[in-house]
Amino acid sequence: xxxxxxxxxxxxxxxxxxxxxxxxxxxxxxxxxxxxxxxxxxxxxxxxxxxxxxxxxxxxxxxxxxxxxxxxxxxxxxxxxxxxxxxxxxxxxxxxxxxxxxxxxxxxxxxxxxxxxxxxxxxxxxxxxxxxxxxxxxxxxxxxxxxxxxxxxxxxxxxxxxxxxxxxxxxxxxxxxxxxxxxxxxxxxxxxxxxxxxxxxxxxxxxxxxxxxxxxxxxxxxxxxxxxxxxxxxxxxxxxxxxxxxxxxxxxxxxxxxxxxxxxxxxxxxxxxxxxxxxxxxxxxxxxxxxxxxxxxxxxxxxxxxxxxxxxxxxxxxxxxxxxxxxxxxxxxxxxxxxxxxxxxxxxxxxxxxxxxxxxxxxxxxxxxxxxxxxxxxxxxxxxxxxxxxxxxxxxxxxxxxxxxxxxxxxxxxxxxxxxxxxxxxxxxxxxxxxxxxx
Amino acid sequence: xxxxxxxxxxxxxxxxxxxxxxxxxxxxxxxxxxxxxxxxxxxxxxxxxxxxxxxxxxxxxxxxxxxxxxxxxxxxxxxxxxxxxxxxxxxxxxxxxxxxxxxxxxxxxxxxxxxxxxxxxxxxxxxxxxxxxxxxxxxxxxxxxxxxxxxxxxxxxxxxxxxxxxxxxxxxxxxxxxxxxxxxxxxxxxxxxxxxxxxxxxxxxxxxxxxxxxxxxxxxxxxxxxxxxxxxxxxxxxxxxxxxxxxxxxxxxxxxxxxxxxxxxxxxxxx
Numbered sequence: 001x002x003x004x005x006x007x008x009x010x011x012x013x014x015x016x017x018x019x020x021x022x023x024x025x026x027x028x029x030x031x032x033x034x035x036x037x038x039x040x041x042x043x044x045x046x047x048x049x050x051x052x053x054x055x056x057x058x059x060x061x062x063x064x065x066x067x068x069x070x071x072x073x074x075x076x077x078x079x080x081x082x083x084x085x086x087x088x089x090x091x092x093x094x095x096x097x098x099x100x101x102x103x104x105x106x107x108x109x110x111x112x113x114x115x116x117x118x119x120x121x122x123x124x125x126x127x128x129x130x131x132x133x134x135x136x137x138x139x140x141x142x143x144x145x146x147x148x149x150x151x152x153x154x155x156x157x158x159x160x161x162x163x164x165x166x167x168x169x170x171x172x173x174x175x176x177x178x179x180x181x182x183x184x185x186x187x188x189x190x191x192x193x194x195x196x197x198x199x200x201x202x203x204x205x206x207x208x209x210x211x212x213x214x215x216x217x218x219x220x221x222x223x224x225x226x227x228x229x230x231x232x233x234x235x236x237x238x239x240x241x242x243x244x245x246x247x248x249x250x251x252x253x254x255x256x257x258x259x260x261x262x263x264x265x266x267x268x269x270x271x272x273x274x275x276x277x278x279x280x281x282x283x284x285x286x287x288x289x290x291x292x293x294x295x296x297x298x299x300x301x302x303x304x305x306x307x308x309x310x311x312x313x314x315x316x317x318x319x320x321x322x323x324x325x326x327x328x329x330x331x332x333x334x335x336x337x338x339x340x341x342x343x344x345x346x347x348x349x350x351x352x353x354x355x356x357x358x359x360x361x362x363x364x365x366x367x368x369x370x371x372x373x374x375x376x377x378x379x380x381x382x383x384x385x386x387x388x389x390x391x392x393x394x395x396x397x398x399x400x401x402x403x404x405x406x407x408x409x410x411x412x413x414x415x416x417x418x419x420x421x422x423x424x425x426x427x428x429x430x431x432x433x434x435x436x437x438x439x
Numbered sequence: 440x441x442x443x444x445x446x447x448x449x450x451x452x453x454x455x456x457x458x459x460x461x462x463x464x465x466x467x468x469x470x471x472x473x474x475x476x477x478x479x480x481x482x483x484x485x486x487x488x489x490x491x492x493x494x495x496x497x498x499x500x501x502x503x504x505x506x507x508x509x510x511x512x513x514x515x516x517x518x519x520x521x522x523x524x525x526x527x528x529x530x531x532x533x534x535x536x537x538x539x540x541x542x543x544x545x546x547x548x549x550x551x552x553x554x555x556x557x558x559x560x561x562x563x564x565x566x567x568x569x570x571x572x573x574x575x576x577x578x579x580x581x582x583x584x585x586x587x588x589x590x591x592x593x594x595x596x597x598x599x600x601x602x603x604x605x606x607x608x609x610x611x612x613x614x615x616x617x618x619x620x621x622x623x624x625x626x627x628x629x630x631x632x633x634x635x636x637x638x639x640x641x642x643x644x645x646x647x648x649x650x651x652x653x654x655x656x657x658x659x660x661x662x663x664x665x666x667x668x669x670x671x672x673x674x675x676x677x678x679x680x681x682x683x684x685x686x687x688x689x690x691x692x693x694x695x696x697x698x699x700x701x702x703x704x705x706x707x708x709x710x
């Protein structure tokens with residue numbers, strides 16, 4: 001209806017269309033402004049919680065990337081390490097390095113080596129792993145025996161929490177884990193620079209440990225890596241092939257409809273169900289080892305498969321039919337049309353779906369609990385068949401430990417996991433941008 | 440020619456097209472999309488080396504029929520084709536004849552320019568490459584240049600062969616699609632409203648190109664523009680509601696149609 005052409009026509013009693021529109025226009029714009037405001041509020045609400053979450057985790061976790069160590073001049077006494085001088089590996093392994101560490105610390109703190117209380121106080125500040133560190137150094141450099149070497153030796157977790165000012169000195173001494181004598185020693189060591197906070201490489205190289213200072217995500221990182229590889233190698237080819245077949249080649253009938261419904265249902269199945277499935281099939285039926293990252297990877301691959309199939313089908317479906325027609329029109333076979341044109345064009349979408357699916361799998365905990373990946377694994381696995389844990393499972397295990405060292409490690413491992421996921425999503429975005437083509 | 444068709448054109452026995460050999464012969468072709476009877480008992484001959492135009496209102500079945508000629512309808516789920524279509528006396532729906540082989544002989548240009556999102560060169564080289572028509576790189580380049588020349592595009596794109604084909608203008612893209620179709624040296628080129636997305640200047644270029652291509656190829660064009668049919672074609676077929684209403688030399692169809700429906704459509708009374 002031509003509204004603007006008839007402003008003065010018609011009897012005065014009946015308002016013109018433009019007048020009616022004008023009377024309501026303010027209300028319509030107000031409604032629009034309100035709607036936009038709700039949207040902005042929703043976004044701000046979400047962002048606020050995200051910021052609180054990140055701030056909380058980072059504030060708790062950043063200290064786990066630093067660890068206190070003593071700088072010790074250790075005299076590698078041949079009389080203690082290898083009295084016979086044969087340099088046999090067994091002798092070197094069995095030697096009493098703890099006494100060397102204690103001796104070096106006493107010397108560094110200028111304590112009387114004969115004083116028993118002083119010795120007990122000082123050795124309590126060293127990590128229980130200090131002897132292992134010296135032993136590993138000796139095994140790597142046997143020629144250094146008999147010399148005095150400068151080494152960084154881990155401090156005990158309690159000393160570490162004093163260093164990080166997380167220790168309450170007002171508590172009566174009897175109820176403290178660090179005595180007044182030890183506090184005095186620590187303050188002096190800190191002042192003299194013997195005790196320092198250094199970057200915590202152990203967090204990434206150690207496995208499980210009952211001592212917080214020697215507990216790390218090394219095993220979990222390797223386990224997660226193996227699982228990610230298994231997922232990529234299994235779920236991606238299977239998922240893409242299945243999706244291509246269903247989307248491009250399969251006819252439309254009852255059977256394919258049924259398959260499609262089931263794939264969509266599988267994507268919504270709780271992940272712990274996949275864990276039970278993995279336990280029943282891979283471990284009980286096929287006899288694969290428990291706690292192995294291969295089994296974890298298989299379970300996660302099953303879980304990721306529907307996601308990959310759905311994402312791939314969506315990406316293939318988004319390729320305009322004109323491209324298929326163009327290829328078929330010059331005499332390409334159906335497979336050539338798919339492999340030469342449809343798949344390359346769908347590639348960015350497939351990639352994004354896959355990476356998001358794999359990232360989801362990387363953060364999955366529940367199914368791994370079912371197949372025994374909640375294990376105390378000290379040795380870093382070298383094959384996917386050896387016992388391992390995963391990053392989220394490691395977080396879960398540390399979260400149940402009470403020591404302060406584990407609390408900060410819980411947040412530290414969360415930061416590592418979040419960085420991993422963020423990097424993967426970033427890669428997805430970058431690859432998508434790079435491969436995206438217009439038509 | 441079919442008896443019914445022949446009878447209605449007895450007075451045009453002297454027409455030029457009748458002298459020409461028949462390239463495509465369709466007999467009683469029916470197409471169903473599911474329950475819908477989209478094309479009803481179509482019988483028509485397309486002469487060799489010339490342009491034949493299919494006209495008619497939207498949904499009349501002209502595109503459907505065109506897509507039967509290179510079996511493009513095979514790809515549509517629920518589409519059934521019955522009847523007989525022969526190219527050079529060979530039934531193209533014969534199970535022994537492969538659709539891929541057929542489409543190498545019958546090229547197609549679509550309504551919307553649809554170059555591959557690849558370089559200009561790759562667009563034209565794709566057909567020869569998958570069919571193995573060129574034995575060496577030099578030979579392939581030769582085929583690409585010749586095809587682009589025949590499509591009247593070479594002078595415009597000779598410095599941009601490596602640029603994406605999708606970056607060309609609409610008219611250039613459509614000529615690129617024509618070059619891509621003729622790169623495999625087909626016998627027949629089907630054009631499904633090739634100019635409907637183009638401006639008048641680009642349209643004129645394509646029409647000019649069509650008349651040049653008739654020296655080598657048989658062209659069947661579906662068009663909504665009756666002026667275009669009148670300009671480029673020697674024979675015209677008028678489709679309505681899935682029926683082939685009338686077919687004959689273009690000037691007869693436009694100036695002296697037998698059927699009232701053709702007359703009404705030509706004069707713009709419906710459609």
